Amino acid sequence: MVAGKFRSVTSYRASFTFEVLGNLGSTVLDVLTVFVLFRAATVVGGFTLAEAVLMTGLAVAGFVLCDAVVGNIDDLKKYVRSGTLDTILLRPLGVLPQLVFLDLPIRKVLRVAFGLTVYGVALRANHLDWTPPRVLLAVLAPLGGAVFFGAIFVLSASVAFWWVDSGELGNGFTYGGRDFTAYPVSVYGGWFRDLFAYALGFAFVSYQPALALLGRGDPLGLPAWAGFAAPLVCLPATLVAALVWRSGVRHYRSTGS
Amino acid sequence: MDGTGARVLTISPGQPFRGSVTTFGALVWSGFRRYATYRQATIAGSCTNIVFGFLRCYVLLAVAAGAAGGRPGGYDSAQLATFVWVGQGLLTVTGIWGWTELADRIRTGDVASDLLRPVPLVSAYLAVDLGRAGHAMLTRFLPPIVAGAIAFPLAVPHRWQTVPLFVISVVLAVVGSFGCRFLVNASAYWLHDARGPLMLWTLGSAVLAGLYFPLRLLPDWAAVTLWVATPLPGLLQTPLDVLVERDPPGRQFALVLLQAVWAAGLLALARLVQRRAERKLVVQGG
Numbered sequence: 001m002v003a004g005k006f007r008s009v010t011s012y013r014a015s016f017t018f019e020v021l022g023n024l025g026s027t028v029l030d031v032l033t034v035f036v037l038f039r040a041a042t043v044v045g046g047f048t049l050a051e052a053v054l055m056t057g058l059a060v061a062g063f064v065l066c067d068a069v070v071g072n073i074d075d076l077k078k079y080v081r082s083g084t085l086d087t088i089l090l091r092p093l094g095v096l097p098q099l100v101f102l103d104l105p106i107r108k109v110l111r112v113a114f115g116l117t118v119y120g121v122a123l124r125a126n127h128l129d130w131t132p133p134r135v136l137l138a139v140l141a142p143l144g145g146a147v148f149f150g151a152i153f154v155l156s157a158s159v160a161f162w163w164v165d166s167g168e169l170g171n172g173f174t175y176g177g178r179d180f181t182a183y184p185v186s187v188y189g190g191w192f193r194d195l196f197a198y199a200l201g202f203a204f205v206s207y208q209p210a211l212a213l214l215g216r217g218d219p220l221g222l223p224a225w226a227g228f229a230a231p232l233v234c235l236p237a238t239l240v241a242a243l244v245w246r247s248g249v250r251h252y253r254s255t256g257s
Numbered sequence: 258m259d260g261t262g263a264r265v266l267t268i269s270p271g272q273p274f275r276g277s278v279t280t281f282g283a284l285v286w287s288g289f290r291r292y293a294t295y296r297q298a299t300i301a302g303s304c305t306n307i308v309f310g311f312l313r314c315y316v317l318l319a320v321a322a323g324a325a326g327g328r329p330g331g332y333d334s335a336q337l338a339t340f341v342w343v344g345q346g347l348l349t350v351t352g353i354w355g356w357t358e359l360a361d362r363i364r365t366g367d368v369a370s371d372l373l374r375p376v377p378l379v380s381a382y383l384a385v386d387l388g389r390a391g392h393a394m395l396t397r398f399l400p401p402i403v404a405g406a407i408a409f410p411l412a413v414p415h416r417w418q419t420v421p422l423f424v425i426s427v428v429l430a431v432v433g434s435f436g437c438r439f440l441v442n443a444s445a446y447w448l449h450d451a452r453g454p455l456m457l458w459t460l461g462s463a464v465l466a467g468l469y470f471p472l473r474l475l476p477d478w479a480a481v482t483l484w485v486a487t488p489l490p491g492l493l494q495t496p497l498d499v500l501v502e503r504d505p506p507g508r509q510f511a512l513v514l515l516q517a518v519w520a521a522g523l524l525a526l527a528r529l530v531q532r533r534a535e536r537k538l539v540v541q542g543g
Contacts (some may be wrong), residue, residue, distance in 0.1 A: 018453030025460045033469045037316065040330060040474050041323030044316075171302035172308035179312050189317035190408065192311045 021105040027060060029113050030182060031118055045187035046219055050125045052184060054213065057119035058206035059181035062145020064115035068108040070150045074101055074170065077160035085252065095249055096154070103228070116142075126214060134213055137228055141209035144231025145181075148205055151234065151241035152177055158241075161248035181206040186219050201237060204230035270448040275334040280376055281384045288388025290394040303400040306345040314409060315468070330473030336501040340471055342405030346495055349397040350390050350427065351434040351492050353462045359442035360451035372535065381446050383435055389429040412501050419502055422513055429516045434492045437462070438522025441526070446534035456483045467494030473503070488523055489511065491516040 047055075076099065076205050079085040090100050119142060128134065158169030163169075177196070180188075185197045185207040197203035204226075206219040211218055212227025318331050327333070332340065348354075359382065362368040369380055374520045406409060414420060441458045443450035463469065466489045472480050484490045495516045499509055 022453075022456035022460055025457075029460070029464050029469070033464070034468055034475050037320050039476075041320045041325075043323045045323075046321045048504070163297070163301075168298075168305040172305035176305070176308045176312060179309070183316050183319075188311075188315045192408075228408050 001119060007245060016093075020110055023108050024110045024114055025064075026116055027064060030179070031060060034182065045184040047184045050122070051119070051210070051214060051216075054122040054126055055184055055206040055210045056188075057122035057184045058210055058243070059178060060115040060140055061119040061142040062181075062205055063149050063177075063178045064082075064108065064112045065146035066153065068112050068148035069146075070100055070153050071108070073153050073157040074174070076157040078253070079163060080160045082163055089252075096245065107132060128213055133228060137209055137212055137231070140231040141146065141206075141212060144209075144234045145205040147234035148201065148237050149174070149177065151237035152200075153244050154241040158248040159243045161252050177202050177205075201233045204233040263304070277376075279492055281380065283425040284376070284381055284384030285388040285391070288318040288385035289392045290388075291385075292389050292392040299396050302349065303397055306348065306397070306401045307404045310342050310345040310405055313469075314338050314405065317341060318409075319361065328476070330471050331503060332471060332473070332501065334411075335410050336503065337471070338405060339412040339501050340497050342402050342409070342411065343456075343500055344468060344493060345401040347427065347430070347493060349495060350393040351430045352386070352389060352393065353434050353466060353492055356386075356438045357442065357455055359439065360445040360455065361393075363442070363447060363451075377528075379439065379524070379531050382439065383432070383524070386435045387396040394427075414500065414502060416502060416505065416506060416509075419500065421507070422509060423496055423500045424511050426499045426516060429513065429520045430492050430496050433488050433516065433520040433523055436520065436527050437492070439527045440523070440530060443530050443534060444521060446537070460475065462489060462492065465489040466492040467497065470477070471497075473498075475493075484512075488519040491519050 011253075031053075034052060035049070037044065039053065042048065045053060073096075074083075079099075085095075088095055091098065123138060152176050157175045159170055179198070179203050180196050181215065185193060185203045188197065197207070203222075208218070208222065208227040208230040212224060212230070217224070218226070314337070317329075317340075318334055321327055321332070321334050322338055324415070329337075362371065368378075371381065374381065402411075414423075437458070441454050442451055444454045448454070465472070465483060465487065472483060472490055472494050475483075495512050498504065499513060502509065504512065
């Protein structure tokens, strides 16, 4: 299946090149936006540009890793609407792996490289005081972030099982989550911060690990170990996503077309 | 007729102008009704607009709090909040994203049936798009603004001319956006597969129209170049700047004028491209 997909993708070279560049471009623009905002202010939410870029780097690295693997699941609502999901359910393979490989993410390779580069440069730029726990955290944090984003992608796609016309609703949490994690949580306020940062857990993708790496206290009051424990947040998120996905697949009734 | 036939609008032969206005109006109305059928998607889309509104608003307010003088790009906090929330409301009205209908119809060959109709193709598509924008104005424009007004202090216009100028500017933004999208889609006449240009358009249009951040945060030379040399600020940034009264009255008016020049230019270009395409068009498929 994977080989077949590879051949089909590479046979349209011009489109493929455009897709690679487009994919890369969207992530580059996200990072550039942070730089433009810091042109206007030297400190945003209590953080300098280098510190903020560390958070952006973590968020981007986690997001692109995740998007390269499961980003395609966004199309679930199309499959539910058109009935393509029936063919997928008929095959003797898992539903989730098939959806993932239905669209091979070769076009996303450059973007992953860019995301990891931003993260690497941000780590260098901050002159961190490296200790063994920090090294471990620096490696695990983007992976944890990727798994967490993966859970969010699966969750927001599962909405389509119950509500076919959910349209862009899922984007608010997947791409919204990406944008949320690209900035320090201290810039947000009110119930919006509580909901996204703590109830949904986005604070633990980039903000808390970045604080732990920088050795800074949390202006919002969480203890330092919260940063080191942050990658673990992806475990309950994955569990919830798995449960919702399973009940979604069971709940699925074909459109009948 | 026995009462079962479809009602056909007759174009009065003696009054061609009245006829074409009626046709145009009917097409606008059909565009409106077409989008009115997706009610649930409308609600879901508004929720997403509101989430992004909160995100961008908090980030820009934090920038304002950290900026020297508290006025990044010359906006105060209330102006920034208004910029973000009205921007989220306008996003679907100008509809810069996701229109691939013409490119799809060119690729499949369906565009041939559009060409058989007695209405010029550009006008017909423009009419339907105005109907779409009208529907979005009624359904998608207000929810983000209401949500924003509940959570943040917004700027209220002080000048009498601001609201009428804003309305004109929104219409021009819709026309300008249509012109751009038509041209991007029309590249399919030559390329057959317009996915590449469409992708570049999606990528560039949002950021250069001022969705991610107000363009005034860019260095002056970059902002001026964008305004004069591209139609993109006219798709979102200009109506928003007009509404929040970023500039003195004279420049407020000049911005709308510039937007009008671009909108007219784009429509003329769309017609020219369409005429060229018709001359060389080989319809695909059987």
